[in-house]
Amino acid sequence: MGSSLYHWNFAPVLENLDVLWAGALGTLRLFAICVVLGFGFGLVVGLGRHAKRRWIYLPATAFVEFFRNTPVLVQILWFYYAVPILLPFQISPLVAAALGISLNSAAFSAEIFRGGIESIDRGQAEAARALGMTPAQAMRRVILPQALRRMLPALTNRGIEIFKMTTLASAIAYVELLQQGKLLASLNFNPIETYTVIGVVFFLCLFPLVQVTYALERRLGRADA
Amino acid sequence: MHAWDFAPVWANAGLLALGLVNTLKVTGAALAFGIPLGLVLALMRLSPSRWLAWPAGAVIEVFRTTPPLVQLFWFFFALPILIRVEMTPYVAAVLTFSIQSAAFFAEVFRGGIVSVERGQWEAARALGMSPRQVMRRVVLPQAVKRMVPAFLERAIELMKTTTLVAVISYADLLFETNEVAQKTFRPLEVFTVTALIYFFVIFAASTVVHGVERRLAASGEGMAR
Numbered sequence: 001m002g003s004s005l006y007h008w009n010f011a012p013v014l015e016n017l018d019v020l021w022a023g024a025l026g027t028l029r030l031f032a033i034c035v036v037l038g039f040g041f042g043l044v045v046g047l048g049r050h051a052k053r054r055w056i057y058l059p060a061t062a063f064v065e066f067f068r069n070t071p072v073l074v075q076i077l078w079f080y081y082a083v084p085i086l087l088p089f090q091i092s093p094l095v096a097a098a099l100g101i102s103l104n105s106a107a108f109s110a111e112i113f114r115g116g117i118e119s120i121d122r123g124q125a126e127a128a129r130a131l132g133m134t135p136a137q138a139m140r141r142v143i144l145p146q147a148l149r150r151m152l153p154a155l156t157n158r159g160i161e162i163f164k165m166t167t168l169a170s171a172i173a174y175v176e177l178l179q180q181g182k183l184l185a186s187l188n189f190n191p192i193e194t195y196t197v198i199g200v201v202f203f204l205c206l207f208p209l210v211q212v213t214y215a216l217e218r219r220l221g222r223a224d225a
Numbered sequence: 226m227h228a229w230d231f232a233p234v235w236a237n238a239g240l241l242a243l244g245l246v247n248t249l250k251v252t253g254a255a256l257a258f259g260i261p262l263g264l265v266l267a268l269m270r271l272s273p274s275r276w277l278a279w280p281a282g283a284v285i286e287v288f289r290t291t292p293p294l295v296q297l298f299w300f301f302f303a304l305p306i307l308i309r310v311e312m313t314p315y316v317a318a319v320l321t322f323s324i325q326s327a328a329f330f331a332e333v334f335r336g337g338i339v340s341v342e343r344g345q346w347e348a349a350r351a352l353g354m355s356p357r358q359v360m361r362r363v364v365l366p367q368a369v370k371r372m373v374p375a376f377l378e379r380a381i382e383l384m385k386t387t388t389l390v391a392v393i394s395y396a397d398l399l400f401e402t403n404e405v406a407q408k409t410f411r412p413l414e415v416f417t418v419t420a421l422i423y424f425f426v427i428f429a430a431s432t433v434v435h436g437v438e439r440r441l442a443a444s445g446e447g448m449a450r
Contacts, residue, residue: 006307069427071385074399074420081412085227164292171392178295191302199291199299206290 012188013197023180024201026094030166030176033098035159038105045106046113047139060110067107073168076100080172097169105162112154116147153216160209164202177201233409234418244401245422251315251397252384255322259383260376262323263330268360270335281331288328294389297321301393314395318387326383333375337368373441377434381427388423398422 013020048060067075080096083089120143128138170179181198185191234241269281288296301317304310341364349359391400402419406412 065428066424069431070420070423071388071399073388073391074402074416074423077399077403078416078420081406081416085413160290167292167294168389170294178292178298181295181298185302191298192306195295195299195303199287199295202291202295203287207286210286210290 006192008193009190010193010197012190013184013193016184016188019180019184020177020197020201023175023177026169026174026176026179027163027166030094030097030101030169030174031163033094034101034105034162034166037098037102038158038162039109039155041102041106042109043113045110046117049110049114050117064107064110067104068111072100072104072165073171075104076168076172093169093172093174096172097166097174101162101165101168104165105158108161109155109158112151112158113147115154116151117143119150120147150220153213153220156209156213156216160206160213163206163209167202227413229414230411231414231418233411234405234414237405237409237415240401240405241398241419241422244396244398245426247395247401248384248387248397248399251318251322251387251390251395252380254319255326255383255387256380258319258323259326260330262327264334266327266331267334267338270331271338284324285328285331288325289332293321293325293386294392296325297389297393314390314393317393318390318395322383322387325386326379329379329382330376333372333379334368336375337372338364340371341367370441374434374438377430377437381430381434384427384430385423 045060045063048056049064051057051060076097076099079099080091080093083091083096083099117139124142124146125135125138128142129135133141166176167178169176170182173179177198181194185194188194266281266285269277270285272278297317300321301312301314304317304320305312338360345363345367346359349363350356354362387397388399390397391403394400398419402415406415409415
Protein backbone atom coordinates (compact mmCIF):
# COMPACT_ATOMS: atom_id res chain seq x y z
CA MET A 1 0.00 0.00 0.00
CA GLY A 2 2.71 2.42 1.02
CA SER A 3 4.62 1.85 -2.21
CA SER A 4 1.61 2.70 -4.36
CA LEU A 5 1.31 6.16 -2.79
CA TYR A 6 2.62 9.07 -4.79
CA HIS A 7 5.78 10.61 -3.38
CA TRP A 8 5.43 14.36 -3.37
CA ASN A 9 8.64 16.17 -4.20
CA PHE A 10 8.59 19.95 -4.27
CA ALA A 11 12.36 20.36 -4.69
CA PRO A 12 12.29 20.76 -8.52
CA VAL A 13 9.64 23.46 -8.19
CA LEU A 14 11.55 25.33 -5.51
CA GLU A 15 14.76 25.14 -7.58
CA ASN A 16 12.95 26.97 -10.38
CA LEU A 17 11.43 29.76 -8.35
CA ASP A 18 13.01 32.32 -10.70
CA VAL A 19 10.92 30.90 -13.57
CA LEU A 20 7.77 31.24 -11.49
CA TRP A 21 8.85 34.72 -10.36
CA ALA A 22 9.08 35.84 -14.00
CA GLY A 23 5.55 34.49 -14.42
CA ALA A 24 4.33 36.28 -11.31
CA LEU A 25 5.65 39.58 -12.68
CA GLY A 26 3.82 38.92 -15.95
CA THR A 27 0.61 38.17 -14.04
CA LEU A 28 0.93 41.37 -11.99
CA ARG A 29 1.68 43.50 -15.07
CA LEU A 30 -1.37 42.18 -16.95
CA PHE A 31 -3.51 42.54 -13.82
CA ALA A 32 -2.47 46.17 -13.28
CA ILE A 33 -3.12 47.12 -16.92
CA CYS A 34 -6.54 45.45 -16.94
CA VAL A 35 -7.63 47.00 -13.62
CA VAL A 36 -6.70 50.53 -14.73
CA LEU A 37 -8.09 50.26 -18.27
CA GLY A 38 -11.08 48.10 -17.29
CA PHE A 39 -12.29 50.32 -14.45
CA GLY A 40 -11.41 53.55 -16.26
CA PHE A 41 -13.27 52.63 -19.43
CA GLY A 42 -15.98 50.99 -17.31
CA LEU A 43 -16.68 54.34 -15.63
CA VAL A 44 -17.00 56.02 -19.04
CA VAL A 45 -19.36 53.33 -20.32
CA GLY A 46 -21.29 53.35 -17.03
CA LEU A 47 -21.87 57.10 -17.38
CA GLY A 48 -22.91 56.45 -20.98
CA ARG A 49 -25.47 53.87 -19.81
CA HIS A 50 -26.81 56.49 -17.40
CA ALA A 51 -27.07 59.17 -20.12
CA LYS A 52 -30.42 60.28 -21.51
CA ARG A 53 -29.25 60.91 -25.09
CA ARG A 54 -29.90 57.86 -27.21
CA TRP A 55 -26.77 58.14 -29.34
CA ILE A 56 -24.71 57.79 -26.15
CA TYR A 57 -26.96 55.32 -24.34
CA LEU A 58 -27.41 52.84 -27.22
CA PRO A 59 -23.73 52.24 -28.12
CA ALA A 60 -22.85 51.96 -24.41
CA THR A 61 -25.61 49.39 -23.92
CA ALA A 62 -24.61 47.40 -27.00
CA PHE A 63 -21.01 47.33 -25.77
CA VAL A 64 -22.02 46.13 -22.30
CA GLU A 65 -24.36 43.44 -23.59
CA PHE A 66 -21.90 42.13 -26.15
CA PHE A 67 -18.94 41.87 -23.80
CA ARG A 68 -20.96 40.50 -20.88
CA ASN A 69 -22.56 37.82 -23.01
CA THR A 70 -19.50 36.34 -24.70
CA PRO A 71 -16.72 34.32 -23.03
CA VAL A 72 -13.48 36.22 -22.23
CA LEU A 73 -11.33 33.53 -23.81
CA VAL A 74 -13.16 33.99 -27.13
CA GLN A 75 -12.60 37.76 -26.87
CA ILE A 76 -8.87 37.32 -26.20
CA LEU A 77 -8.45 34.91 -29.11
CA TRP A 78 -10.52 37.16 -31.35
CA PHE A 79 -8.21 40.13 -30.71
CA TYR A 80 -5.16 37.91 -31.08
CA TYR A 81 -6.21 36.69 -34.54
CA ALA A 82 -8.25 39.64 -35.78
CA VAL A 83 -6.01 42.63 -35.10
CA PRO A 84 -3.10 41.55 -37.33
CA ILE A 85 -5.56 40.85 -40.17
CA LEU A 86 -7.64 44.01 -39.83
CA LEU A 87 -4.87 46.44 -38.88
CA PRO A 88 -1.44 46.86 -40.44
CA PHE A 89 0.54 45.69 -37.41
CA GLN A 90 1.30 42.62 -35.32
CA ILE A 91 -0.07 42.31 -31.80
CA SER A 92 1.77 40.83 -28.83
CA PRO A 93 0.09 38.29 -26.54
CA LEU A 94 0.17 40.93 -23.78
CA VAL A 95 -1.79 43.45 -25.86
CA ALA A 96 -4.31 40.85 -27.04
CA ALA A 97 -4.90 39.58 -23.49
CA ALA A 98 -5.05 43.12 -22.07
CA LEU A 99 -7.60 44.15 -24.72
CA GLY A 100 -9.85 41.13 -24.15
CA ILE A 101 -9.76 41.22 -20.35
CA SER A 102 -9.96 45.05 -20.08
CA LEU A 103 -12.98 45.37 -22.38
CA ASN A 104 -14.72 42.46 -20.64
CA SER A 105 -14.05 44.03 -17.23
CA ALA A 106 -15.15 47.44 -18.52
CA ALA A 107 -18.53 45.94 -19.47
CA PHE A 108 -18.99 44.34 -16.04
CA SER A 109 -17.74 47.33 -14.05
CA ALA A 110 -19.89 49.70 -16.15
CA GLU A 111 -22.93 47.99 -14.64
CA ILE A 112 -21.44 48.42 -11.15
CA PHE A 113 -20.84 52.14 -11.79
CA ARG A 114 -24.32 52.62 -13.22
CA GLY A 115 -25.92 50.79 -10.30
CA GLY A 116 -23.90 52.86 -7.82
CA ILE A 117 -24.77 56.16 -9.50
CA GLU A 118 -28.45 55.28 -9.72
CA SER A 119 -28.52 54.22 -6.06
CA ILE A 120 -27.79 57.83 -4.99
CA ASP A 121 -30.99 59.65 -4.12
CA ARG A 122 -32.24 61.96 -6.93
CA GLY A 123 -32.53 64.80 -4.44
CA GLN A 124 -28.73 64.98 -4.22
CA ALA A 125 -28.38 65.76 -7.92
CA GLU A 126 -31.23 68.26 -7.73
CA ALA A 127 -29.74 69.99 -4.68
CA ALA A 128 -26.32 70.21 -6.36
CA ARG A 129 -27.95 71.69 -9.47
CA ALA A 130 -29.87 74.15 -7.35
CA LEU A 131 -26.55 75.31 -5.87
CA GLY A 132 -25.48 76.20 -9.40
CA MET A 133 -23.28 73.20 -10.30
CA THR A 134 -23.23 71.92 -13.86
CA PRO A 135 -24.35 68.29 -14.32
CA ALA A 136 -20.68 67.27 -14.73
CA GLN A 137 -19.74 69.04 -11.50
CA ALA A 138 -22.67 67.49 -9.63
CA MET A 139 -21.57 64.05 -10.85
CA ARG A 140 -17.92 64.58 -9.93
CA ARG A 141 -18.31 66.41 -6.63
CA VAL A 142 -21.52 65.06 -5.18
CA ILE A 143 -22.71 61.81 -6.71
CA LEU A 144 -19.55 59.86 -7.57
CA PRO A 145 -17.84 60.27 -4.16
CA GLN A 146 -20.90 58.81 -2.44
CA ALA A 147 -21.50 56.14 -5.07
CA LEU A 148 -17.87 54.95 -5.03
CA ARG A 149 -18.12 54.07 -1.34
CA ARG A 150 -21.13 51.84 -2.02
CA MET A 151 -19.50 50.24 -5.06
CA LEU A 152 -16.29 49.33 -3.28
CA PRO A 153 -17.19 45.70 -2.42
CA ALA A 154 -18.45 45.00 -5.95
CA LEU A 155 -15.37 46.59 -7.50
CA THR A 156 -13.04 44.59 -5.23
CA ASN A 157 -14.88 41.47 -6.34
CA ARG A 158 -14.33 42.46 -9.96
CA GLY A 159 -10.64 42.97 -9.21
CA ILE A 160 -10.45 39.41 -7.88
CA GLU A 161 -12.17 38.14 -11.03
CA ILE A 162 -9.65 40.05 -13.19
CA PHE A 163 -6.77 38.50 -11.28
CA LYS A 164 -8.17 35.03 -11.98
CA MET A 165 -8.83 35.90 -15.63
CA THR A 166 -5.16 36.71 -16.25
CA THR A 167 -4.48 32.95 -16.40
CA LEU A 168 -6.38 32.85 -19.71
CA ALA A 169 -3.47 34.72 -21.32
CA SER A 170 -1.55 31.44 -21.12
CA ALA A 171 -3.73 30.21 -24.01
CA ILE A 172 -1.86 32.62 -26.30
CA ALA A 173 1.50 31.91 -24.62
CA TYR A 174 1.78 35.16 -22.64
CA VAL A 175 4.38 34.68 -19.90
CA GLU A 176 2.37 34.61 -16.68
CA LEU A 177 2.21 32.25 -13.69
CA LEU A 178 0.24 29.44 -15.27
CA GLN A 179 2.23 29.61 -18.51
CA GLN A 180 5.47 29.28 -16.53
CA GLY A 181 3.87 26.45 -14.57
CA LYS A 182 3.10 24.63 -17.84
CA LEU A 183 6.75 25.08 -18.84
CA LEU A 184 8.07 23.71 -15.54
CA ALA A 185 5.63 20.81 -15.48
CA SER A 186 6.65 19.66 -18.94
CA LEU A 187 10.39 20.12 -18.26
CA ASN A 188 10.45 18.30 -14.92
CA PHE A 189 7.52 15.90 -15.50
CA ASN A 190 5.99 17.03 -12.20
CA PRO A 191 2.54 18.47 -12.97
CA ILE A 192 1.23 17.56 -9.50
CA GLU A 193 3.68 19.67 -7.50
CA THR A 194 3.87 22.49 -10.05
CA TYR A 195 0.12 23.01 -10.46
CA THR A 196 -0.39 22.61 -6.71
CA VAL A 197 2.13 25.39 -6.08
CA ILE A 198 0.48 27.61 -8.71
CA GLY A 199 -2.93 27.01 -7.11
CA VAL A 200 -1.55 27.82 -3.65
CA VAL A 201 0.10 31.02 -4.91
CA PHE A 202 -3.19 32.25 -6.39
CA PHE A 203 -5.05 31.29 -3.24
CA LEU A 204 -2.59 33.14 -1.00
CA CYS A 205 -2.78 36.25 -3.21
CA LEU A 206 -6.57 36.32 -3.44
CA PHE A 207 -7.83 34.98 -0.12
CA PRO A 208 -6.85 38.16 1.80
CA LEU A 209 -8.60 40.23 -0.89
CA VAL A 210 -11.74 38.11 -0.49
CA GLN A 211 -11.64 38.76 3.27
CA VAL A 212 -11.33 42.50 2.56
CA THR A 213 -14.45 42.29 0.39
CA TYR A 214 -16.38 40.57 3.18
CA ALA A 215 -15.23 43.19 5.69
CA LEU A 216 -16.22 46.04 3.34
CA GLU A 217 -19.65 44.47 2.83
CA ARG A 218 -20.18 44.16 6.58
CA ARG A 219 -19.09 47.75 7.20
CA LEU A 220 -21.35 49.10 4.48
CA GLY A 221 -24.21 46.99 5.79
CA ARG A 222 -23.79 48.60 9.20
CA ALA A 223 -23.32 52.13 7.87
CA ASP A 224 -26.44 51.97 5.69
CA ALA A 225 -28.60 50.41 8.40
CA MET B 226 -8.34 46.09 -46.48
CA HIS B 227 -9.22 42.58 -45.55
CA ALA B 228 -11.74 40.92 -47.85
CA TRP B 229 -14.18 39.12 -45.59
CA ASP B 230 -15.15 35.66 -46.83
CA PHE B 231 -17.54 33.60 -44.74
CA ALA B 232 -17.94 30.74 -47.24
CA PRO B 233 -15.25 28.54 -45.59
CA VAL B 234 -17.07 28.98 -42.26
CA TRP B 235 -20.41 27.82 -43.68
CA ALA B 236 -18.63 24.86 -45.29
CA ASN B 237 -17.57 23.80 -41.79
CA ALA B 238 -20.79 24.70 -40.00
CA GLY B 239 -21.21 21.03 -39.02
CA LEU B 240 -18.04 21.09 -36.92
CA LEU B 241 -19.12 24.27 -35.15
CA ALA B 242 -22.56 22.78 -34.47
CA LEU B 243 -20.89 19.70 -33.01
CA GLY B 244 -18.75 21.97 -30.84
CA LEU B 245 -21.81 23.83 -29.60
CA VAL B 246 -23.49 20.53 -28.67
CA ASN B 247 -20.38 19.52 -26.71
CA THR B 248 -20.30 22.91 -24.96
CA LEU B 249 -23.92 22.41 -23.89
CA LYS B 250 -23.11 18.84 -22.81
CA VAL B 251 -20.32 19.94 -20.46
CA THR B 252 -22.46 22.79 -19.13
CA GLY B 253 -25.41 20.47 -18.51
CA ALA B 254 -23.32 17.79 -16.81
CA ALA B 255 -21.56 20.33 -14.58
CA LEU B 256 -24.94 21.78 -13.58
CA ALA B 257 -26.43 18.34 -12.89
CA PHE B 258 -23.59 17.51 -10.48
CA GLY B 259 -22.84 21.03 -9.28
CA ILE B 260 -26.27 21.98 -7.94
CA PRO B 261 -26.79 18.96 -5.62
CA LEU B 262 -23.16 19.16 -4.50
CA GLY B 263 -23.63 22.88 -3.86
CA LEU B 264 -26.65 22.15 -1.64
CA VAL B 265 -24.66 19.55 0.32
CA LEU B 266 -21.76 22.00 0.79
CA ALA B 267 -24.15 24.76 1.91
CA LEU B 268 -25.87 22.50 4.48
CA MET B 269 -22.49 21.34 5.75
CA ARG B 270 -21.24 24.90 6.08
CA LEU B 271 -24.37 25.90 8.01
CA SER B 272 -24.14 22.87 10.28
CA PRO B 273 -23.29 23.50 13.95
CA SER B 274 -20.72 20.70 13.80
CA ARG B 275 -17.25 22.06 13.10
CA TRP B 276 -16.25 18.76 11.48
CA LEU B 277 -18.77 19.43 8.73
CA ALA B 278 -18.62 23.21 8.52
CA TRP B 279 -14.87 23.59 8.30
CA PRO B 280 -14.09 21.24 5.36
CA ALA B 281 -17.07 22.61 3.41
CA GLY B 282 -15.84 26.15 4.02
CA ALA B 283 -12.34 25.20 2.86
CA VAL B 284 -13.62 23.61 -0.39
CA ILE B 285 -15.84 26.62 -1.10
CA GLU B 286 -13.11 29.20 -0.47
CA VAL B 287 -10.41 27.33 -2.39
CA PHE B 288 -12.56 26.82 -5.47
CA ARG B 289 -13.88 30.37 -5.41
CA THR B 290 -10.47 32.01 -5.03
CA THR B 291 -8.31 30.06 -7.48
CA PRO B 292 -8.53 30.51 -11.27
CA PRO B 293 -10.70 27.87 -12.97
CA LEU B 294 -7.98 27.24 -15.56
CA VAL B 295 -5.49 26.28 -12.81
CA GLN B 296 -8.12 23.94 -11.34
CA LEU B 297 -8.71 22.39 -14.74
CA PHE B 298 -4.99 21.82 -15.27
CA TRP B 299 -4.70 20.27 -11.83
CA PHE B 300 -7.56 17.85 -12.43
CA PHE B 301 -6.42 16.99 -15.95
CA PHE B 302 -2.64 16.68 -15.49
CA ALA B 303 -2.07 16.10 -11.77
CA LEU B 304 -5.00 14.06 -10.46
CA PRO B 305 -4.58 11.09 -12.88
CA ILE B 306 -1.00 10.57 -11.64
CA LEU B 307 -2.02 10.97 -8.03
CA ILE B 308 -4.83 8.40 -8.03
CA ARG B 309 -3.70 6.46 -11.12
CA VAL B 310 -6.77 6.71 -13.31
CA GLU B 311 -7.24 7.45 -16.96
CA MET B 312 -8.45 11.00 -17.36
CA THR B 313 -10.23 12.22 -20.47
CA PRO B 314 -10.63 15.93 -21.15
CA TYR B 315 -14.41 15.48 -20.78
CA VAL B 316 -14.18 13.88 -17.33
CA ALA B 317 -11.63 16.46 -16.15
CA ALA B 318 -13.86 19.28 -17.39
CA VAL B 319 -17.04 17.95 -15.78
CA LEU B 320 -15.19 17.24 -12.52
CA THR B 321 -13.60 20.70 -12.36
CA PHE B 322 -16.66 22.69 -13.34
CA SER B 323 -18.99 20.62 -11.12
CA ILE B 324 -16.92 21.32 -8.01
CA GLN B 325 -16.16 24.90 -9.03
CA SER B 326 -19.79 25.77 -9.69
CA ALA B 327 -20.84 23.81 -6.57
CA ALA B 328 -18.68 26.22 -4.54
CA PHE B 329 -20.55 29.18 -6.03
CA PHE B 330 -23.96 27.47 -5.81
CA ALA B 331 -23.25 26.68 -2.15
CA GLU B 332 -23.00 30.38 -1.39
CA VAL B 333 -26.26 31.02 -3.25
CA PHE B 334 -27.97 28.24 -1.27
CA ARG B 335 -26.52 29.55 1.99
CA GLY B 336 -27.67 33.08 1.26
CA GLY B 337 -31.15 31.84 0.41
CA ILE B 338 -31.43 29.64 3.51
CA VAL B 339 -30.14 32.38 5.83
CA SER B 340 -32.60 34.86 4.28
CA VAL B 341 -35.60 32.83 5.50
CA GLU B 342 -36.84 34.53 8.62
CA ARG B 343 -35.79 32.97 11.93
CA GLY B 344 -39.41 32.90 13.12
CA GLN B 345 -40.22 30.33 10.43
CA TRP B 346 -37.72 27.93 11.98
CA GLU B 347 -39.05 28.49 15.46
CA ALA B 348 -42.66 28.07 14.36
CA ALA B 349 -41.93 24.83 12.50
CA ARG B 350 -39.92 23.51 15.44
CA ALA B 351 -42.77 24.43 17.78
CA LEU B 352 -45.11 22.36 15.59
CA GLY B 353 -42.91 19.37 16.41
CA MET B 354 -40.85 19.03 13.20
CA SER B 355 -37.28 17.79 13.39
CA PRO B 356 -34.56 20.20 12.14
CA ARG B 357 -34.29 18.09 8.99
CA GLN B 358 -38.05 18.31 8.37
CA VAL B 359 -38.01 22.07 8.93
CA MET B 360 -35.25 22.44 6.35
CA ARG B 361 -37.00 20.24 3.76
CA ARG B 362 -40.61 21.31 4.24
CA VAL B 363 -40.41 24.93 5.34
CA VAL B 364 -37.08 26.61 4.67
CA LEU B 365 -35.83 25.15 1.37
CA PRO B 366 -39.11 25.57 -0.57
CA GLN B 367 -39.11 29.29 0.26
CA ALA B 368 -35.37 29.75 -0.17
CA VAL B 369 -35.20 28.00 -3.56
CA LYS B 370 -37.72 30.38 -5.06
CA ARG B 371 -35.62 33.37 -4.04
CA MET B 372 -32.45 31.76 -5.36
CA VAL B 373 -33.72 31.10 -8.90
CA PRO B 374 -32.32 34.28 -10.52
CA ALA B 375 -28.90 33.85 -8.90
CA PHE B 376 -28.89 30.21 -10.04
CA LEU B 377 -29.67 31.03 -13.63
CA GLU B 378 -27.04 33.75 -13.69
CA ARG B 379 -24.48 31.32 -12.32
CA ALA B 380 -25.44 28.78 -15.02
CA ILE B 381 -24.70 31.42 -17.66
CA GLU B 382 -21.32 32.13 -16.05
CA LEU B 383 -20.66 28.41 -16.13
CA MET B 384 -21.37 28.20 -19.85
CA LYS B 385 -18.87 30.98 -20.50
CA THR B 386 -16.30 29.26 -18.28
CA THR B 387 -16.61 25.99 -20.21
CA THR B 388 -14.63 27.59 -23.07
CA LEU B 389 -11.54 26.76 -20.99
CA VAL B 390 -11.89 23.07 -21.88
CA ALA B 391 -10.65 23.95 -25.37
CA VAL B 392 -7.22 24.42 -23.78
CA ILE B 393 -7.10 20.72 -22.78
CA SER B 394 -8.38 19.69 -26.23
CA TYR B 395 -11.99 18.84 -25.48
CA ALA B 396 -13.93 19.39 -28.70
CA ASP B 397 -16.18 22.22 -27.50
CA LEU B 398 -17.26 25.17 -29.66
CA LEU B 399 -14.03 27.11 -29.08
CA PHE B 400 -11.82 24.09 -29.83
CA GLU B 401 -13.67 23.37 -33.08
CA THR B 402 -13.35 27.05 -33.96
CA ASN B 403 -9.59 26.81 -33.63
CA GLU B 404 -9.59 23.66 -35.77
CA VAL B 405 -11.68 25.26 -38.50
CA ALA B 406 -9.54 28.43 -38.36
CA GLN B 407 -6.37 26.43 -38.93
CA LYS B 408 -7.94 24.32 -41.67
CA THR B 409 -9.37 27.24 -43.64
CA PHE B 410 -6.78 29.95 -42.83
CA ARG B 411 -9.75 32.21 -42.04
CA PRO B 412 -9.33 32.84 -38.27
CA LEU B 413 -10.99 36.26 -38.38
CA GLU B 414 -14.24 35.01 -39.92
CA VAL B 415 -14.40 31.82 -37.86
CA PHE B 416 -13.73 33.54 -34.54
CA THR B 417 -16.22 36.29 -35.39
CA VAL B 418 -18.93 33.73 -36.14
CA THR B 419 -18.14 31.85 -32.92
CA ALA B 420 -18.29 35.05 -30.87
CA LEU B 421 -21.72 35.71 -32.39
CA ILE B 422 -22.91 32.16 -31.67
CA TYR B 423 -21.90 32.51 -28.02
CA PHE B 424 -23.48 35.94 -27.90
CA PHE B 425 -26.85 34.80 -29.22
CA VAL B 426 -27.06 31.70 -27.04
CA ILE B 427 -25.97 33.51 -23.87
CA PHE B 428 -27.94 36.68 -24.61
CA ALA B 429 -31.09 34.60 -25.11
CA ALA B 430 -30.43 32.87 -21.77
CA SER B 431 -29.80 36.24 -20.05
CA THR B 432 -33.06 37.62 -21.42
CA VAL B 433 -34.93 34.65 -19.94
CA VAL B 434 -33.18 35.25 -16.60
CA HIS B 435 -34.22 38.90 -16.53
CA GLY B 436 -37.80 37.91 -17.34
CA VAL B 437 -37.82 35.42 -14.46
CA GLU B 438 -36.28 38.06 -12.17
CA ARG B 439 -39.01 40.56 -13.01
CA ARG B 440 -41.77 37.99 -12.44
CA LEU B 441 -40.34 36.96 -9.09
CA ALA B 442 -39.93 40.62 -8.11
CA ALA B 443 -43.57 41.24 -9.08
CA SER B 444 -44.72 38.38 -6.84
CA GLY B 445 -42.70 39.84 -3.97
CA GLU B 446 -40.16 37.03 -3.93
CA GLY B 447 -37.23 38.78 -5.54
CA MET B 448 -33.98 38.80 -3.65
CA ALA B 449 -30.77 40.67 -4.21
CA ARG B 450 -27.80 38.35 -4.22
